[in-house]
Amino acid sequence: MTFELTKEYVEHIQAAIEAQDDTTLRAEMEELYPADISGILYELDTETARYLLALLDRKVGAEILANLEVIDRQEFLQSFTSPDLAQYVDEMDSDDAVDLLNEQPIQTREEVIALLSDREQARFILDLLHYDEDVAGGLMQKELIKININLTVNQCIEEIRQQAENVENVYSVYVVDDADKLLGRVSLKKIVLARKNAKIADIYEEDVIFVETYRPAQEVSEVMQRYDLDAVPVVNVQGRLLGQITIDDVVDVITEQAELDIQAITGITGDVEEEDDTIWKLVGARLPWLIAGAVGSLMAATVINTFNSQLTKIAALAAFIPIIGSTGGNVGIQTASLIVQSLAEKSGLSATVGQRLAKMVLVALINGLIIGSLAGSYCLLIGEPRLVPVVSLALLTVVLLASFMGTITPIALNRFGINPAIASGPFITTVNDLLGIGVYFLIASLLLSI
Amino acid sequence: MTFELTKEYVEHIQAAIEAQDDTTLRAEMEELYPADISGILYELDTETARYLLALLDRKVGAEILANLEVIDRQEFLQSFTSPDLAQYVDEMDSDDAVDLLNEQPIQTREEVIALLSDREQARFILDLLHYDEDVAGGLMQKELIKININLTVNQCIEEIRQQAENVENVYSVYVVDDADKLLGRVSLKKIVLARKNAKIADIYEEDVIFVETYRPAQEVSEVMQRYDLDAVPVVNVQGRLLGQITIDDVVDVITEQAELDIQAITGITGDVEEEDDTIWKLVGARLPWLIAGAVGSLMAATVINTFNSQLTKIAALAAFIPIIGSTGGNVGIQTASLIVQSLAEKSGLSATVGQRLAKMVLVALINGLIIGSLAGSYCLLIGEPRLVPVVSLALLTVVLLASFMGTITPIALNRFGINPAIASGPFITTVNDLLGIGVYFLIASLLLSI
Known part of the structure; x- marks a missing residue:
């Protein structure tokens, strides 16, 4: 049905390029769509990729370039001179041309526009360059009937x-x-x-x-x-x-929006792809949220440390730190992601913040009671009946708190124009972790009078 | 630019329906697109919605019904007789007609098909009913030129x-x-x-x-x-x-795929929307993963409990339970989500599992060393120098383990045809939490000889 890129095929093309067998190459590329040829370019080094591209019709070449991923294209085009670029930009749809030019240094951009032989295209591009990428003007093409x-x-x-x-x-x-x-x-x-x-x-x-x-x-x-x-x-x-x-x-x-949301939720920063990026880029994409999470957890450590004497008396208290943390985290993420979803849909008349909170409290109460009883039974099981009220009450409170945070954080972020999906990520987990542990030890010292 | 649904407008329409002011209603609806009228139906009760729909042209009505969300449509159409339904199904595109009929009980479905006056449409529908929803046959419409x-x-x-x-x-x-x-x-x-x-x-x-x-x-x-x-x-x-x-x-x-991925990541089960669903449905959507998380954390509690005597001696050990858990969770989720992304893109030739693992180990080593040093410095800060090697070594191990789990879990799930995005969710967090705490206390008892 469609073209499937195999290792053998890439090797076959590479061999043809090395042998400068232009007839074979032209015949092979004739069979393919520009989007497929873009796929092949990813597998070649810059030199061979340029050779292949130069063989093809300018219009096809322009479509191939339009199809490349931003990061790869930017790197690939570094070896192009402004007149080279202008030949391709001449043949592109105006919206693709602007996207490509926006990735270039200002000087290259201006040179290319000055070199365009299609003056209408130049005018189109100058018109479109005014608009931000993320508004209708930045998405539109001038070509229409x-x-x-x-x-x-x-x-x-x-x-x-x-x-x-x-x-x-x-x-x-x-x-x-x-x-x-x-x-x-x-x-x-x-x-x-x-x-x-x-x-x-x-x-x-x-x-x-x-x-x-x-x-x-x-x-x-x-x-x-x-x-x-x-x-x-x-x-x-x-x-x-x-x-x-x-x-x-x-x-x-x-x-793109879906990918951004998932990156926000999973604590990845920047535009990275597992396969193609350097080690340092991958480290950098993960480190900011890892450090933020670590700092939050060390604040939790400070809280726990102030209850050191209680822990020495009742060591079993420590056993429930994970359930407090993970329940708070999970509840916060679930609640936030449903709120984010309903913010994104904007279907019909939206419920007020008050209505959302009321519903949220009920759902949290039920879930909190169930998780609280589960953990309470576990306390009995390990022979720590005095921890039953502490652990169940702490869990109920944590579920309520985390639901509250999960509800208001995305709404607040959305009001300030920040992607609310962040609220389903490491940020809310860390905050809930910290809050939960504080609540847990407070309840413990109050109820156990230690 | 486009129609904005306000509370006042809905009240205005409700009043017109109560007054049976058909002239106003027809004139108002004339101004709107079917997709907008679908939005209004959500805000009306079944009786009034049916009244409004009955006023409109069948073809417009069919488009309105095709635009409704599955859950709402199923509920709304319960009050329709088979001849009622047939009148609308006659006017729909064949793919929409099949979607609607698939939501109905088998008897209704067969009655409606038998009642269609457009026999070509009936034949189209019978053809399309053979296909699963999630293959090309289930997406296609028969109408074409x-x-x-x-x-x-x-x-x-x-x-x-x-x-x-x-x-x-x-x-x-x-x-x-x-x-x-x-x-x-x-x-x-x-x-x-x-x-x-x-x-x-x-x-x-x-x-x-x-x-x-x-x-x-x-x-x-x-x-x-x-x-x-x-x-x-x-x-x-x-x-x-x-x-x-x-x-x-x-x-x-x-x-839909993006929504499913986000639900898998955030631990929501089933098709729910914050605003419209009942309390019980919302509870049910969250509870399975909350309980799974709680059970995992209670297993962690059991691990911690076996180190009770160590904790009594060095209470400060408890303070680092949160950072072990949260770092493991965050690293696992980040790694899994990047792997899921590269699985979804299938662009070019994919790296082998071995190549991924090699890269992953390097990234994990760097991140683990940084987070480990951070936590190690904190140990010095709180005057617990003997914990420096324990905490930093445990964190390094946890980051490596979590990266490994985050790499292989989505690949394995994908092989078995399960949505790999699940691996960025509560499952991997819980497993990492458990593994991390085990590793931490093991290292502690070995290094501190307690």
Whole structure:
């Protein structure tokens, strides 16, 4: 069905490159899609990869470069001169061109733009460079097909013929007035089926969902998912049509967001991949949260140390430190992740913080009682009946506290514009660990009067 | 830009329903997209929601129902008779119709299919019911536009006119032979721009990416993302064109997979949403992993208890239980989540397990030395120099062990076809906690000879 990259195939290509067997290479690459060739480049060193790329048609090469992962592309393109880059950038969709240029040093970026032979492309890129990556303007491409409302279907087909050269997939034809203000859209299906002298004004749909340039990427992705859109037009505040965002770019936004959430939850910082990165990068990605966790735990150690005399009297107290810590951590993470999920969905009318807290308290009470009884029975089992009230009461309190923290932390982070998924990560675990141990020893010294 | 659901608006609609003010309701709903009306239904009780739905055009109603979340839809449709349901199912895309029918009891399902007035739709549905939900066959819809390779562009437009009634968005026109075998595709853009007497055989693209019915949904989603496809044709083993999968369905697959991963990591079981579910459902979603975690921690408690006499002698040993546990947990989760990520990406040739382990050991050694020195310095700070070797050596071992577990657990789970993201969750934390504490006390009794 699709191309499967094997070790043998890579070796075959490497051998052909070494032998400078351009005929074989061209024939082999002819069979593949640009996305597959990108996959092959990852397996070659910079020299051979450049050789292969140089053999191919510029347009195919541009697509291959657009398909590379950011990190690999940045490294690969370091060996390219500005004129080399300009040849490829000339052939790219404007959104991909801007992404690539944004990864380059400012000087290279300006040189490349100055060297572009397609002046429309240069203008497109200069327009797009203004926008942040994470708003609609930063996601859009300038390539689209727009027609004036006063045309007929026949004139419209002529327009499409002229404009379509630059546009890979035609999703919709956008209808604008003389000032380029977006009025609506007409599907290609309708154009195919309409009489040739019909007026666009009579067949177009006025009802069109659009986004403004300043809308956050997250919102664009929600809108496109909610209304099952393949493409959405982007307008400025005056309603002028500036570009369009296609669903494949939004799929990337969705995938990236999911990866960011999981990294936040699991305490990884920065953009790393297990396989390709250096040892130092992998160490650096893990260390910040590991140290934060260690510092938190050493604060817990300080708390425990102040209860040293009690521990000398009742050593069994130490046995319950793990359950206090892990229960607090698990409850906090579970609660936070459900809250994060409901924050992300924004479906319907959202419950107030008060309503959430009320429900949370009930759920925590039930879970706390069950876990508390379980640990209480264990105390009896190991012959420490005097610890039953201490351990069960401490666990109930810890579950309540951790649920409370798990509820309010993501809501608070979200208010301040920080990714709330962080609250399901090492941060909340550490805080809960610390709080839990404090509560446990306090309850112990109160109830056991030690 | 898009519709924002407010409390006032819902109250306004509720009041109109109570007053049976059908004119207002129809006028208001006319302004909205089906996806927005679905959002309103969530806020109404079953009676009023049914009243509102009954007012609307069947086709709009069908889209509204297709947009509802599974759980809510199942509950809502319980009050519908089979003839009621059949009226809506008649108007749905075949893939949505099958999803809806799969949620119904078998008897209702069969009644509805028998009652459909669109016999083609009934045949489509019976075809699709054979497939599992999580393979290409279960994602596809039967509606598509296919033309015989022997036609001209003009005949093709006539075909599109006849077939297009059922097809919402025309992405591509598929080209087949007399036996319905998929030969290629031709874009609508090409058809619009081609001469009317051109032959399809001369303008179509042979190069078409397709999937077989039995391919896993995950694979379909990867293929569509890799090649930036809006729609992919689905064929059987003989290459006969059976249906197509559109990108909006794949976006749902991607979003669901991300949610499942996060639930696996954070220890939530089952399909729950914070806002809408009952207390018991929320308790049930959290309890299994909480109990598993508690049992693990109580096993740790048993380990600690066997070192009771040592603890009585050196109470300060207890202070480091939290850092042993939390470091093991954090390292395990970080490692597992990076491994899970690289398993999911399958980009290029994957490193062998041996290569991963080698890299992992180096990263763990560095992190373990840093965290170990940090904790060692703390021992000096609190005046317990004899604990320096114990705590630092234990932490180094724990980091190595946890990294090892974090590397092999997801790989092993993946081999057995279990979602490897589970390895970033409470399971690995609990195991690491237990292992870590065992190692810590063992090292303590060996080094301190207590």
